Amino acid sequence: MSDLLSCADSPLVQSLAPTPNFGARRLPVDMLLLHYTGMESAGAALAIMQKPEAEVSCHYVVLEDGGVVQMVAEAHRAWHAGRAMWEGVSDINSRSIGIEIVNPGHSGGLPPYPPAQISAVVALCRDILSRHLIRADRVLGHSDVAPDRKEDPGERFPWDTLHEAGVGHMVPEAQVEGGRFFMPGDAGQPVEALQAMLALYGYGLPVSGAYDSMTEAVVRAFQRHFRRSRVDGVADAGTIMTLRNLLLSRPGDAPVIA
Known part of the structure; x- marks a missing residue:
């Protein structure tokens, strides 16, 4: 070739x-x-x-x-x-x-x-x-x-x-104990809001309001990258706050390199 x-x-x-x-x-x-x-x-x-x-x-x-x-x-x-x-x-x-x-x-x-x-x-x-x-x-x-x-x-x-070293986007893991969390089987507007936040960051996730297997997989993937202290597919308060902080600090169109 x-x-x-x-x-x-x-x-x-x-x-x-x-x-x-x-x-x-x-x-x-x-x-x-x-x-x-x-x-x-x-x-x-x-x-x-x-x-x-x-x-x-x-x-x-x-x-x-x-x-x-x-x-x-x-x-x-x-x-x-x-x-x-x-x-x-x-x-x-x-x-x-x-x-x-x-x-x-x-x-x-x-x-x-x-x-x-x-x-x-x-x-x-x-x-x-x-x-x-x-x-x-x-x-x-x-x-x-x-x-x-x-x-x-x-x-x-x-x-x-x-x-x-100036590569990638991260924020410190949010250290939040207690509070409401979401897991497979849950449904409703709060789950829809979680899905919308994940989709806004970029994840390929339909906003259905149902905490289905795909939502669990996306939450687990998010944790593997951004909340590595606990990777369980459950959207606890620490996961949700870390996601919120990522969205708030999302960069513009400037190159990544510092």
């Missing part, structure tokens, strides 16, 4: 592992999406993403030791998000750059991400953001855009470390 990756987009790239699994973008890049590989090794992850029949790929892979591998040129549409939604747009692959972070994931016990790896993720994100106008609240995890299917990069991913 003539458009197969032949040179790196980032000076942080240490090696190329071109894959034929890509296509043409249909939208401008305005998102950065982080994943874990969820496989037993980096080699296995790279191998599967180079197989045409797998129909999966990403732009970058960050190894456990901090090494960075590029697979697809940023100008092209990699196949990393799958069925997904954010801010009413379903073609997340067209609007995003995808970074796979080597980690066996939940099925492998979700071990901590090594410091060298996180340092490399921060540096790579900052480099990408220096070249693309991506708002802070559009630096997301796979579970944010596909909450009913995906859990990555998981609740052990240090989003706060990225935010301290």
Whole structure:
């Protein structure tokens, strides 16, 4: 294939592992999406993403030791998000750059991400953001855009470390005890208001007034990213207040990089 990756987009790239699994973008890049590989090794992850029949790929892979591998040129549409939604747009692959972070994931016990790896993720994100106008609240995890299917990069991913380096949007977890909470089976106007707040932030959630399985999945995804101290799919007061504070502090259209 003539458009197969032949040179790196980032000076942080240490090696190329071109894959034929890509296509043409249909939208401008305005998102950065982080994943874990969820496989037993980096080699296995790279191998599967180079197989045409797998129909999966990403732009970058960050190894456990901090090494960075590029697979697809940023100008092209990699196949990393799958069925997904954010801010009413379903073609997340067209609007995003995808970074796979080597980690066996939940099925492998979700071990901590090594410091060298996180340092490399921060540096790579900052480099990408220096070249693309991506708002802070559009630096997301796979579970944010596909909450009913995906859990990555998981609740052990240090989003706060990225935010301290100028990558992404976060607020401190609201420490609120007691108060009303919502859970599966609940219904009514307060649940509708919760769904509207989550949808306003960007989550693909219908505003039905029923705390159904999709609402639970979205709340759980929100907690994995923004309220990691307890991930249970129950919208307690701390979850709701953290969401409110995120909405109040949502950035404008300025680039994310500080």
